[in-house]
Amino acid sequence: MKFLVTGAAGFIGFHTANRLCLAGHEVVGLDNLNDYYSVELKLARLERLNQHPGFSFVKLDLADRTGMEALFRDQRFERVIHLAAQAGVRYSLENPHAYADANLTGFVNVLEGCRHNGVQHLVYASSSSVYGMNSKVPFSTEDAVDNPVSLYAATKRANELMAHTYAHLYRIPTTGLRFFTVYGPWGRPDMAPFKFTKAILEGQPIDIYNNGDMSRDFTYIDDVVEGIVRIQDCPPPYPDEPEQARQGPPARLFNIGLGSPVRLLDFVGCIEAATGLQSIKQLKPMQPGDVLQTWADVSALAERTGFQPRTPLKEGVGHFVAWYRDFYGA
Template structure:
């Protein structure tokens, strides 16, 4: 099997491609290697994939929001399924640069749907986000919960992606699975995420920003557990049988939460970082940031039932693993 993976130089994209390749599949990876964060990290991820898997991994530097380039570069490529993980990420940056999100997350998503439709792709798996739940106070978040009150532009674009996919599934009947990721962390993570920011600051003896005065909880999900869910979805297209799928669709379109099924206090996460690093954190307490929410918590009943998903890595194990990788990567 050959799978097209978008965002292959990204955090989850690299890990997903690696898992598919490790079991013997072939992967075509695309990424535009933009400068939202240091492209050197993206190049290093691609290099890892190439070194580990050789010719079964083909990388193409490509912006999937550029329709003409997408068609030109992939016109002769053969692939069975698409895992669309590329996107403009980041809740706070969406307030500063909304156009980047419209271009990548909306125009780009439609381009990928059109590619899947024109190729009669057997399954289109795509990344959504727990941010679609907005300021929902009913916990844990269930795929059936209301998602029409986003509190950030990033969240709004991800919910729009789900609606676009529902429309395409209804019109063209090709299978799709949307995956609502909760806070993902682990080796090869993103520099704009809390664990990376905190680790860098603690090692340097600098203050860490602790928003909402520390009254924050997140469903922290280790990268290996996330990838297990992505691969399980990849292997199990929803049937076009008229039965209601996770998320409410009666077409071949399912929505799943992928989380750890636990909401961890931010203070506990900082304590584990302090233990792993061997230095105390200097906490700089700040108010809630625009577009942020105080708590996330994934109900994973649907993905457990349909795909057998079962996360295994708690933060007590995952956070020290991330710190060990961070030290190796940076030579500290």
């Protein structure tokens, strides 16, 4: 099949595009290669992807309406996996317009491209951040998510509502995936696993927020990609019969997480074990936009696809640290 994978130079986008190419699909990767984090890392990922004969790259900004219209019109994608976004919670406090441009305007352009060009299924990245400070755990897609605590989370929730609307109005099958703290080789430098590993290997202190009283449902990248690949092959049907129509439009949401939250200090301990080094911890207060815990209920994903993330934390961290040392010569 012919896929568009947005954010192909990003962490999850790179792994997803690579997996699709290995399966023999034709993949067009889109990215604007912005400098939110290391462009060199993004280019290194693209260098790997360009080794696949079925991969081609387009440098384009999601907010470029004319460019996006031309891309969809010329390429006629069968399926779209939309993973590009302006990421980061704390960055949104200083750069709110970047989130409006990429996550709102950009998403409208993706939806319009799907609408006018017969895309069979749109799979897009949401985030566990939409659950905000919900106290009921584990987090279920049936839970109310009306109280985001960061602009990033608000844009992701807006994406879910926009996708639902397009599914209702234009019969576009859409599936949103709420990712839970994804980590692994080729990971993002702005995320805790990367920052902790870098600092520990360099003998630098690491910042532990809320005095370590936080937990995350750390999810290994291979499990996330497996979930994406399986769910893209399961587009929700449009209910044509009146009785079915009461079930709503072809818009679905799934959590992708390990389903086993880990305290932040325990995660640091896994990195220490993998590196053979002790960390220097600096305990700091809670940061604006952060949440206390994330914990995924993945029963719906398992029921729909027969798959549930399963990579143990110790194994996943070991793979990441090995990649980091190899890639950076650390």
